[in-house]
Amino acid sequence: MSNSTKLAHSLLRQLIEIGISDFVVSPGSRNAPLLIALGEAAQKQVIDLHTKIDERGAAFFALGISKASNNYVAVVCTSGTAAANYLPAALEALHGRSKLLIITADRPARLRKTGANQTTNQVNLFQGISTHDFSSDIDIEPLLKSGPVHLNVQFDEPLVSAEKTDWLAGLRVSPRSYDNQVNGKLESTTGVLVVGHDRAGYTVSEITEFADKLGWPVIAEDPLSFPQAVAHTALFLSDPKISEKLAAQNVVVIGRTTLSRSTNNFIKLAKNLIVIDPRTKDIDSKREGNLILSQLPNEVVSQKSDGSDWQIASDLTANIITELDWSEQLAIVNICKSLPTQSSLFIGSSRPVRDVEAFCKPRSGVQVLANRGLAGIDGNISTVFGIATEFESTYAILGDLTFLHDISALTNRTDQNVRIYVINNNGGGIFSTLSQAGVDNFESLFGTPHNLDLVKVCEGFQVKAKSVSNLDQLQAINNEPVKGLEVVIVEVPNREINAKILKDLTQRVSSAVRIGINLA
Numbered sequence: 001m002s003n004s005t006k007l008a009h010s011l012l013r014q015l016i017e018i019g020i021s022d023f024v025v026s027p028g029s030r031n032a033p034l035l036i037a038l039g040e041a042a043q044k045q046v047i048d049l050h051t052k053i054d055e056r057g058a059a060f061f062a063l064g065i066s067k068a069s070n071n072y073v074a075v076v077c078t079s080g081t082a083a084a085n086y087l088p089a090a091l092e093a094l095h096g097r098s099k100l101l102i103i104t105a106d107r108p109a110r111l112r113k114t115g116a117n118q119t120t121n122q123v124n125l126f127q128g129i130s131t132h133d134f135s136s137d138i139d140i141e142p143l144l145k146s147g148p149v150h151l152n153v154q155f156d157e158p159l160v161s162a163e164k165t166d167w168l169a170g171l172r173v174s175p176r177s178y179d180n181q182v183n184g185k186l187e188s189t190t191g192v193l194v195v196g197h198d199r200a201g202y203t204v205s206e207i208t209e210f211a212d213k214l215g216w217p218v219i220a221e222d223p224l225s226f227p228q229a230v231a232h233t234a235l236f237l238s239d240p241k242i243s244e245k246l247a248a249q250n251v252v253v254i255g256r257t258t259l260s261r262s263t264n265n266f267i268k269l270a271k272n273l274i275v276i277d278p279r280t281k282d283i284d285s286k287r288e289g290n291l292i293l294s295q296l297p298n299e300v301v302s303q304k305s306d307g308s309d310w311q312i313a314s315d316l317t318a319n320i321i322t323e324l325d326w327s328e329q330l331a332i333v334n335i336c337k338s339l340p341t342q343s344s345l346f347i348g349s350s351r352p353v354r355d356v357e358a359f360c361k362p363r364s365g366v367q368v369l370a371n372r373g374l375a376g377i378d379g380n381i382s383t384v385f386g387i388a389t390e391f392e393s394t395y396a397i398l399g400d401l402t403f404l405h406d407i408s409a410l411t412n413r414t415d416q417n418v419r420i421y422v423i424n425n426n427g428g429g430i431f432s433t434l435s436q437a438g439v440d441n442f443e444s445l446f447g448t449p450h451n452l453d454l455v456k457v458c459e460g461f462q463v464k465a466k467s468v469s470n471l472d473q474l475q476a477i478n479n480e481p482v483k484g485l486e487v488v489i490v491e492v493p494n495r496e497i498n499a500k501i502l503k504d505l506t507q508r509v510s511s512a513v514r515i516g517i518n519l520a
Contacts (some may be wrong), residue, residue: 001163004155007136008033009167011153014140016046019175020072020101022389024050024062028078030118031105032159035076037167046168048389052382055082057409059089059100060379064386066099067369068344070178072144074101080118083125088378090126093148095283096373097201099178100148102126108135108156122152128283146178146278181278182206186297188274190216190305192248194267195229196255197221197353198372200277202296207254210296214252215304221259223362224336224345230310232317234260234358239510241519243269246309252276254296256284258375259357309517316512320505321359326470327501328423328492329359332397334471335421338478341365344391346384348398349375350430352423356397367391377402381409381420388416393482400424404450410461419482424454425495432499447495454489467491
């Protein structure tokens with residue numbers, strides 16, 4: 001039996017025995033020893049094997065499974081540019097501390113820098129992720145602690161062995177536990193708790209228990225996971241006077257706050273800032289705060305804060321939101337309100353994730369996921385398909401450019417129950433709300449209208465799709481159970497109109513809340 005086959009068997013057996021059950025692969029030559037062995041393991045129903053022809057999409061698919069399962073998921077490719085296509089997902093996993101196991105096949109080290117075919121330096125290919133470069137057996141388990149890991153496996157010829165062996169005989173699977181570190185004591189007086197969208201890797205229940213001990217108002221970038229959160233804070237805190245009125249002596253921030261300038265400006269007003277995030281030990285080592293904690297404290301001594309002004313501001317804002325006409329914000333509010341319990345929701349970057357934070361009422365019963373490590377629009381459809389492997393039904397809200405950016409994922413479409421809502425405003429809607437709005441050449445550089453019939457685009461991939469252009473049509477679809485892969489194109493007013501809607505609504509919120517909390 002070839003050394004390459006033996007090495008593949010040894011590596012994969014170790015991974016299977018520590019509980020890694022999902023492997024995402026793309027076809028290739030140099031990774032043949034791994035692919036053949038994985039095929040044998042899948043035939044014996046020892047693992048779940050997923051084949052994706054595009055390495056970029058494959059990595060995001062694996063990332064989605066990892067997010068949903070909280071376990072390491074392996075993604076396997078051949079050498080050369082195939083490995084480089086993992087970079088976007090690798091960086092997302094790094095900054096989100098996701099458990100992505102990257103396995104790249106490689107030529108022997110002696111062939112590097114010789115002009116050999118499909119050979120480049122794959123060691124430390126992914127910035128911030130250490131490479132374990134090897135051509136013989138190594139102990140894998142100690143390497144899998146938290147966050148992404150890169151294994152670069154040197155396979156020499158012959159890659160395929162005619163000799164067969166039952167390399168899975170006597171397999172003993174003992175899954176590893178990846179529990180979060182909850183330890184220590186926090187003493188404070190009154191304040192506000194702010195929870196970033198990715199929760200610094202902590203579970204909703206862990207943060208809810210911590211929040212209950214604090215007894216402070218809660219600002220959640222993901223309101224769909226925290227029913228006790230104050231609704232619509234991103235809207236009413238955009239008024240500096242309101243933000244100053246509600247400013248807290250102490251603010252505790254769990255994870256990163258990456259969505260709203262208004263929330264971050266509010267945090268800056270605190271006299272005492274406490275940051276809780278494991279990433280402060282390595283990835284975000286320059287985070288600033290009066291106290292930096294790398295673990296969520298399990299013991300809390302604090303005073304309950306009066307949240308009456310917060311509730312008044314929230315209620316007044318909610319009243320104004322109910323008066324919204326057809327818009328992307330109204331569509332997203334309706335979608336999130338209609339989601340069935342025990343389902344999952346993936347929210348795309350740019351406008352959708354911000355609209356959920358600002359406009360949706362806090363609720364529970366939905367597992368909410370997003371790529372907030374680097375918050376890119378790369379690979380979002382692929383991530384959704386990976387998440388869907390762990391749920392009976394999965395929903396996603398994506399912008400039109402985000403959807404088109406990963407449209408190739410539809411070539412390997414899922415057979416799970418997935419409904420993707422595409423908010424179609426014909427381009428990059430978020431840019432119409434940012435400082436570059438109105439600059440010369442805005443449409444060609446930022447707006448980037450695609451002018452495509454997205455229903456026909458989906459049908460070209462043999463994917464079911466329909467469009468809606470009003471609330472009644474949308475609600476009718478929301479009331480139907482999801483069956484297989486469905487795409488709903490939500491046609492909304494253009495980007496300029498949406499920017500005006502947001503500006504006018506924010507001004508109305510500001511006036512109402514100022515009066516309500518005695519600022520007028």
